[in-house]
Amino acid sequence: MATKKTFNSATEKHCLTCAAHLPKDDEAVYCPTCEIRPVHLGYTDAQLRTAFSRVEPYGNWKNPIRQSFSPPLSGAERALISAAVGFFTGESAKFIEEEHETTVVGRGYYVVIGA
Numbered sequence: 001m002a003t004k005k006t007f008n009s010a011t012e013k014h015c016l017t018c019a020a021h022l023p024k025d026d027e028a029v030y031c032p033t034c035e036i037r038p039v040h041l042g043y044t045d046a047q048l049r050t051a052f053s054r055v056e057p058y059g060n061w062k063n064p065i066r067q068s069f070s071p072p073l074s075g076a077e078r079a080l081i082s083a084a085v086g087f088f089t090g091e092s093a094k095f096i097e098e099e100h101e102t103t104v105v106g107r108g109y110y111v112v113i114g115a
């Protein structure tokens, strides 16, 4: 009977991107390579996750996205959020610009994959 290797989160810690082993007492969640390595459109994993968290649907990240920002997003914020939505859901977000706010709309992972 094969023994199953169980990840012990009390004593082991791994890079969020590549699963490389990290020292348990290290504050880092990425290995030094992934910390600075672009994974999508020039952005790092950490940048993409942080940006996606700003538009992530409540309860389930795979649901449709609709999040408004006031004041409106800057060009740099839009570019990063657009990349993040593309990275996580497989389809770019749409940006609806109004005088005092930007609304980010995405069909969401479930719809994009046809689930």
Ligand SMILES: [Zn+2]
Pocket: 015, 016, 017, 018, 019, 020, 030, 031, 032, 033, 034, 035
């Ligand atoms: Zn890594």
